[in-house]
Amino acid sequence: MTERERQFMEAAINLAREGMNSNTGGPFGCVVVKDDTIIGRGCNSVLAQNDPTAHAEVVAIRDACTHLKTFQLEGCEIYTSCEPCPMCMGAIYWARPAKVFYAATRHDAAAVGFDDSMIYKELTVAMDQRQIEMINLGREKSIELFREWNDKPDKVDY
Numbered sequence: 001m002t003e004r005e006r007q008f009m010e011a012a013i014n015l016a017r018e019g020m021n022s023n024t025g026g027p028f029g030c031v032v033v034k035d036d037t038i039i040g041r042g043c044n045s046v047l048a049q050n051d052p053t054a055h056a057e058v059v060a061i062r063d064a065c066t067h068l069k070t071f072q073l074e075g076c077e078i079y080t081s082c083e084p085c086p087m088c089m090g091a092i093y094w095a096r097p098a099k100v101f102y103a104a105t106r107h108d109a110a111a112v113g114f115d116d117s118m119i120y121k122e123l124t125v126a127m128d129q130r131q132i133e134m135i136n137l138g139r140e141k142s143i144e145l146f147r148e149w150n151d152k153p154d155k156v157d158y
Helices: 003-021 056-068 086-095 106-110 117-122 139-151
Strands: 029-034 037-043 077-082 099-104
Touching: 003 029, 003 037, 003 056, 003 077, 003 099, 029 056, 037 056, 056 077, 056 086, 077 106, 086 117
Parallel strands: 077 099
Antiparallel strands: 029 037, 029 077
16 A cells, blocks of 8 residues: 555545444445545445435535536546445446455445345345335336437536
């Protein structure tokens, strides 16, 4: 680990501690870095916002995208205090940063009660066998909407 990487990871861990101590959510923090500058910050804010999607990585990605005035993080690095959960990994892949650095692993998190192994398992199970019932409804109308999108001359691909 370089001194630069250590400093950014410490910033993420410090955000995690601040959030934890202010009871906004669990002990998770994240920073987004571009050109050696932190452009996005987030700590887990699930409790403060009553929002199950307010994980540190999602909060930091939103902050960075607002700062950059774009919906992608090309050329950026993400430093997070823990290996991202499946939801955060989805957000990270959509944001397209260059790299992700993480400190603790998902197994470390599970050992203190933040166990997302069920979600990892559910993603591999057939839709009709998942714990939350998944019902396909209105497919034809939705496919028509996709056709309209496909033909839309002023769409912005992402």
